[in-house]
């Protein structure tokens with residue numbers, strides 16, 4: 001049946017400041033999405049076409065979804081995240097209508113950032129879908145994307161993939177996902193920035209984020225979140241036992257980092 005899109009619509013409050021590192025990608029998104037919304041007349045003056053999608057690729061857990069959500073937050077737009085399973089469900093429930101309903105829902109709530117995760121899987125061979133079915137889904141998706149772009153109606157499409165080489169070349173045509181942005185595993189300064197964001201608002205004492213970042217080689221953003229979560233849990237246990245909350249220290253973060261395995265090794 002038709003997927004239930006209610007409850008999917010978010011009004012994110014996270015902003016770019018809540019995303020550590022990723023400076024080059026933020027710049028690109030500012031140029032392609034944020035400034036066109038804020039200064040359409042400037043883009044018109046230079047004859048610069050607005051629209052098309054942005055495709056991000058890189059290892060899991062390095063902030064693609066987080067950044068997409070923050071992009072919506074930056075321009076007070078609505079946000080809908082769609083996984084590949086949703087799209088396949090839509091197809092199994094006759095997705096022509098449903099994929100259209102999804103873009104309609106985005107239009108009704110414009111400006112709206114529509115985020116497709118694992119978009120490459122649309123094009124991949126799947127045992128439960130014949131090749132021709134995959135083709136149909138792709139075509140429907142691309143025609144909705146082209147429609148949103150052509151009408152310039154405030155639906156901004158961001159997509160993410162871990163495997164851009166599986167992506168159908170039709171996605172890459174001009175006006176579609178003509179720009180692919182690599183989202184690398186965070187380097188040491190980016191890791192420090194991410195840790196700072198993750199620890200913000202928690203009781204803390206002169207945290208040396210650079211030192212922790214150095215000991216977190218090849219950690220993804222999600223790994224760093226696990227580090228902060230573990231350190232906070234340890235602190236909570238102490239606080240419950242003693243009845244006194246103590247601030248997070250560098251030592252706490254280092255101890256937690258020693259327990260988390262880096263997940264971006266092969267990248």
Ligand code: ATP
Nearest residue numbers: 019020060061062063064065066194197221222225
């Ligand atoms: P996936 O491909 O698995 O969806 P992803 O690249 O979309 O991975 P996210 O889901 O955005 O990764 O990241 C997982 C979590 O890690 C986020 O919810 C966030 O808490 C944290 N995180 C990741 N990157 C950052 C970052 N740059 N700044 C702050 N938090 C981050």
